[in-house]
Amino acid sequence: MSTTAAPPPKKLNRIGLEVLNYKGSKTTLCAGCGHNSISERIVECFYELGVEPWRVAKLSGIGCSSKSPAYFLGESHGFNSVHGRMPSVATGTLLANRNLLALGVTGDGDTASIGIGQFMHLVRRNVPMIYVIEDNGVYGLTKGQFSATADVGSTLKSGAPNQLPPFDCCALALKWGATFVARSFSGDKKQLQTILKAAIAHKGLCVVDVISPCVTFNDHDGSTKSYSYVKDHEEALHELDFVPFFEDISVEIPEGGVTDVELHDGSHLRIRKLERDYNPTDRLAALAALEEAAVKGEVLTGLLYLNTSSPTFIELLNLVDEPLATLPQSRVRPPQAALDEVMDELR
Numbered sequence: 001m002s003t004t005a006a007p008p009p010k011k012l013n014r015i016g017l018e019v020l021n022y023k024g025s026k027t028t029l030c031a032g033c034g035h036n037s038i039s040e041r042i043v044e045c046f047y048e049l050g051v052e053p054w055r056v057a058k059l060s061g062i063g064c065s066s067k068s069p070a071y072f073l074g075e076s077h078g079f080n081s082v083h084g085r086m087p088s089v090a091t092g093t094l095l096a097n098r099n100l101l102a103l104g105v106t107g108d109g110d111t112a113s114i115g116i117g118q119f120m121h122l123v124r125r126n127v128p129m130i131y132v133i134e135d136n137g138v139y140g141l142t143k144g145q146f147s148a149t150a151d152v153g154s155t156l157k158s159g160a161p162n163q164l165p166p167f168d169c170c171a172l173a174l175k176w177g178a179t180f181v182a183r184s185f186s187g188d189k190k191q192l193q194t195i196l197k198a199a200i201a202h203k204g205l206c207v208v209d210v211i212s213p214c215v216t217f218n219d220h221d222g223s224t225k226s227y228s229y230v231k232d233h234e235e236a237l238h239e240l241d242f243v244p245f246f247e248d249i250s251v252e253i254p255e256g257g258v259t260d261v262e263l264h265d266g267s268h269l270r271i272r273k274l275e276r277d278y279n280p281t282d283r284l285a286a287l288a289a290l291e292e293a294a295v296k297g298e299v300l301t302g303l304l305y306l307n308t309s310s311p312t313f314i315e316l317l318n319l320v321d322e323p324l325a326t327l328p329q330s331r332v333r334p335p336q337a338a339l340d341e342v343m344d345e346l347r
């Protein structure tokens, strides 16, 4: 008689999938790279919220960060585009199939250097997607040159300082129309998880800039994107809790200094005040807070801005409810009679 114990039962989420269904291939990034922690958070969030992996489109550009979609959501759609060109591919993807949940994962070089033009148009259109910037201040994949998010005075491993002012991707997103803007740190597991879950529930463009240290080229003294610098200079705006739509909101309502915001899908985000009063629906105050933090050398993290009322690009275009990609020819092509009429007018 066999004495082998039965394997423990698999833990399934609300749609009956196990965490394995949300994983990807084994990472080939350096051990300790911040991007690996972000991949882990993505796996946890999509699993815990029970998002159907086959409804997700993963989009990226080129870079170590842009390689990372291979390491999560292996059952989702994926498109690894040209360097800095992911926003236009993402926009096209969503116009063709508005039912997809688009998750862009990109780098600071991909977004703020070569891709800045594409990023700005994605922002002004409020394309409804999650856009995660794995921000390490360098081009990790091409051996650690400064990117356009490197701070003035931050040094390379060789000691050479950066002299050019940085683009702050959150400030750009705030200024030009993103409706969910957050900054986090790859080492802050709980905050990043909550922000990603809220981003999944939001309708509109979510720009999530995650400081994600490059252990190989930018984790030394003198770098403002190293683990130790961010740990020492992180200023969290608030404490965040996320209550998904499928959980009972009436339980455990915390008291004092808490704002409760209902998100598009009926989930709730609970924002608990820390030292300062901060209203994440005040866009100008968010821009001012970023400016002040930059002057002090602080890394401000949390939900900087949330706007649940602006129309998305899909709504502005007044698209039909069904995905365009699934419409039959009879609904996407003018009938022969209409074409004949046009030809007659041209004769």
Ligand SMILES: Cc1ncc(C[n+]2csc(CCOP(=O)(O)OP(=O)(O)O)c2C)c(N)n1
Binding pocket: 062, 063, 064, 065, 066, 083, 106, 107, 108, 109, 110, 111, 114, 134, 136, 138, 139, 140, 141, 142, 147
């Ligand atoms: C058109 C083009 N120009 C330059 C490159 C070289 N290149 C590859 S990745 C990269 C920068 C990646 O930096 P980032 O987006 O910050 O990603 P990281 O590797 O730091 O995660 C560059 C310049 C390229 N692949 N294509």
Ligand code: SF4
Binding pocket: 028, 029, 030, 032, 033, 034, 035, 064, 065, 136, 140, 141, 213, 214, 215, 216, 217
């Ligand atoms: S080079 Fe830097 S960014 Fe690229 S995988 Fe290694 S630690 Fe990460």
Ligand SMILES: [Mg+2]
Binding pocket: 063, 107, 108, 109, 134, 135, 136, 137, 138, 139, 140, 147
């Ligand atoms: Mg980078």
